Amino acid sequence: MYSGNRSGGQEYWVDDGAASSAGPAPAGTLSPAPLFSAGAYERLALLLGSTGLLGVGNNLLVLVLYYKFPRLRSPTHLFLVNLSLGDLLESLFGVAFTFVSCLRSGWVWDAVGCVWDGFSRSLFEKSSSHKCIRNAI
Template identity: 70%
Template structure:
């Protein structure tokens, strides 16, 4: 079976070939079947787009309300603003890569895009203190 890992080259088969020590892989060209059907990618894009829009809109609303209403400027609300800003960044920068990939029926970014996607989601989630508020370390 083809593992999908490109580290062994385009003709590597999992558990086969000269480097694998087993029997050679099947004859013929390798085909990369997409993991999901096109309809599933459309539904995932719709879901991710909705989550991104709702997340961005709701968190922008929180930030605008905090900046306009002076009575909301308390230390507790500042903590909520920190969470809202972090979630806004995840909604804008974290969801974008997966959304575009779903629109194009597969991951379209290179390894740097993959690294940025994982780094940005992890950074923005860790910069928020909501995990410590709710007790989920």
């Protein structure tokens, strides 16, 4: 999957007042040229924000119901709680970096942030193991 990282000498805004092929730079910035239009970034931020909020809300609801009702504490429901916890963590940590980057029209984190984003998504996705279930069916 393409991450939108533009490293390696591609068009960068320069704060010298001269117009480059990427267009004039906002005052005081040194940033890569945006990958999408401003409207596309707004729509992506809206989509990611709503996905993150729904993921957090629904998975918290599952965890609260499991905690509140003791009769739900069976091995099958514990497996569902594991899936819900993994998805909750992915909704919190996996979506946050990309959501903020969409709000700012490009990746705003350094290399460590990029590594953490990929690591957290991979870790929480594997911990919930819903892909293993989907592939087994």
